[in-house]
Amino acid sequence: MTGPDRRLAALRGQMREWAADLRPLALEIDRDPEAVRRHLDLPALRHLATMGIPAEYGHEPERIDGHRFHGVSARERVVVMEELARADAGTLVAAPGPLLAGVAVGLVADQRQKEWFYGRMLSEPLWTCFALTEPDRGSDAGALTTTLTPTPRGALLNGEKRYVGNASRARIGVVFARGRRGPLGITAVLVDTDTPGFRAEPLDMIGLRGARIGSIVLDDVEIPEEHFLGRHLPATRRGVWAFVQTFNLLRPGVAAIAVGIARAAHDYVTAHRRVLRAADRDRLDTLDRRIDATSRLVWQAAAAVDARGTDGHLASAAKLRAARLAEDMTLAAGELLGPGARLTHPLLDKLTRDARAMEFLEGTENMQKLNLFQGLLGGKVERDARRHVGTQ
DSSP states (O other): OOSOOHHHHHHHHHHHHHHTTTGGGHHHHHHOGGGGGGGTTSHHHHHHHHTTOOGGGTOOOEEETTEEEOOOSHHHHHHHHHHHHHHHHHHHHHSOBOHHHHHHHHHHOOHHHHHHHHHHHHHSOOBEEEEOOBTTTBTOGGGOOOEEEEETTEEEEEEEEEEETTTTTOSEEEEEEESSSSGGGEEEEEEETTSTTEEEEEOOOSSOGGGOOEEEEEEEEEEEGGGBTTTTSOGGGSHHHHHHHHHHHHHHHHHHHHHHHHHHHHHHHHHHOOOOOHHHHHHHHHHHHHHHHHHHHHHHHHHHHHHOTTOOHHHHHHHHHHHHHHHHHHHHHHHHTOTTHHHHOHHHHHHHHHHHHTTTTTSOHHHHHHHHHHHHHTTOSOHHHHHHHHOO
């Protein structure tokens, strides 16, 4: 599959139209991430607020050109993410919605848990969070120290989480903790953030400020037994499996955000420097071709995880390449617009800062290389994909 079909082309066209509403908000959200609350009635943000909720839980699908869209596939998500990030990645990541937490719920929650989670998401625009990373330990499952201590009615949750998107806004969280030793002792739980003992605050960020990335302290947070995700599944399909699969399914979307940032920077140079020397024109054309090629790689990665969620190696390649592209394109934009460009072009400065954040979202460059290398050794990445990834 080389690109979106007519159905997804219609989705792209609609997202591109809605994205126009986000562009004027870019600097406002960058200065004050909570300003997004004043714009929740915008069509793009309304779509994001319920994107990924299946129809069987009462989600009325988006109807575009006779097609229905629930946002449950990776291919739908990459279309949405690239177009909205091209308008403003900061506003995109500031939006309420299920996203990471919703994908985890879809993978391992039982019927009642899904009804509870999706029902709350449909009742009003709510922010969610996905808490795995810990201070000084990153996302290393083997080093996870957040604990679940059994009680007669469930468990007490204790520990700290760091670098959690929308942590201070979230009303519902999916939190990973350890109930016993070993990788099979890790469990994901649903957390109502109004529960006593849950405290979250935003961290100071340079880029993607709209995401309100923060830290969480969990102090004897009561978790009822019915909020343990994956109770009906074998231990091998709960904690570690749940977050690996979630990352596989969402990573193409993160790569699409990086592609959107690169396209935005390319658009900015084209709009603000109409006359270019031959060498500069060649440089910009080369970057344009890289953007298109990376967008195709992202699409292939999305199609791969839709076909089989365990095949996330191409998604790692896409994320690795897209993050590097976003950085290269924004740096080139500053150079092409001349000395002091980031001082005289605040929006370009924001794009450059946002691009740096893409290195860390859903895993750093080294993590993606390790995942891709494992795929290559295992024969899970096709030979033509290897050539595609190697073209930089």
